[in-house]
């Protein structure tokens with residue numbers, strides 16, 4: 129992309145409404161624009177990162193054997209009346225009535241809708257196990273939407289639902305989700321720690337939230353610092369293996385880590401004092417096992433091998449896709465702007481032309497642009513007639529992890545400068561070597577072409 133042809137409405141001033149750094153940088157970098165309280169338009173740069181995160185979530189869900197689909201945002205209230213949640217859900221649910229006076233709602237979650245789909249089409253254990261998921265906009269009429277996309281009213285969520293014959297099978301599905309979530313967050317450059325939590329309006333008493341530690345997080349968390357040493361890494365996993373998935377769950381959840389709702393002071397005090405931590409975290413996902421809560425209410429039964437009908441065992445599993453942009457920025461920024469992890473960066477590398485209009489500099493930039501594009505990468509070329517200082521400030525703000533700077537002086541010696549946004553370190557290289565290095569860096573990150 130050439131910056132002169134892109135739509136990147138960068139703000140020079142700090143927006144006064146933004147209280148936390150991620151909200152401030154998302155507005156300043158022209159990623160989002162508020163349309164109403166807690167409702168945002170996703171401008172091109174924000175949309176690009178949103179889609180990268182969504183792609184990682186899809187890839188890891190499909191890898192785990194979960195099946196993508198799409199349900200609507202608007203739902204009929206009938207199913208919610210059947211499950212009893214229409215009244216229970218309270219004022220967070222946006223209720224609408226259509227021209228015929230029918231009760232509708234903008235879905236805050238989809239347990240009822242998916243259970244209805246299941247009961248209409250599945251009746252035998254032979255069709256199990258089954259996990260269906262979608263990534264769709266949700267609406268929760270939060271009383272205090274704040275911090276930009278972190279606590280929105282309209283937000284993008286991955287929600288997945290497992291259907292199993294037995295509790296044991298459903299717990300295997302739970303464990304599969306835990307593993308796939310660990311992989312997803314790590315690909316986004318994040319550490320998200322599974323912590324015992326509360327079921328809230330979704331229900332069930334077996335649930336973990338995934339928390340990214342950050343001072344601006346809305347949840348208070350209590351944990352053994354040893355949990356922060358755990359990483360999933362690139363180990364192989366067989367998602368069909370009950371033992372392997374259970375092993376990962378045990379490894380990642382046997383140390384004390386709880387949100388304030390389930391915190392147990394006596395248990396916490398058994399953690400060696402020097403490892404006890406009280407901190408704040410951003411909830412970027414939650415997995416639930418709630419057994420037959422919805423299948424009983426909606427009559428979603430399956431016939432077992434013994435011919436008997438019984439309600440199907442279920443769980444639901446969510447990732448806050450739009451919230452993740454905020455969480456990643458909270459975890460990765462400095463005073464100049466965002467620092468995107470390679471796995472989600474909107475463009476793989478910036479090209480800054482120090483002397484736009486200089487024939488040699490322009491030609492060198494064009495050939496870098498072509499070489500990176502031919503290698504399957506997406507560069508952002510700042511080809512505007514701007515001062516170098518302004519170009520650097522924009523690149524630093526929007527946070528591309530790598531920048532190639534091209535100027536007449538370097539070109540005389542056959543070199544360009546390659547700078548890491550994270551370390552700030554630069555090295556002089558031939559243009560070919562700079563391209564080669566960037567290609568090698570991204571060979572370790574499965575990042576596709578964005579939108």
Ligand code: 5CA
Nearest residue numbers: 237279280283287411412413414445446448451
């Ligand atoms: N049905 C279940 C799992 S699919 C469910 O709705 N779970 S949830 O309530 O925990 O939401 C899943 C994730 O969505 C949360 O972990 C959080 O990351 C994100 N989320 C929830 N509310 C908001 C909000 N108001 N703004 C942005 N993201 C949110």
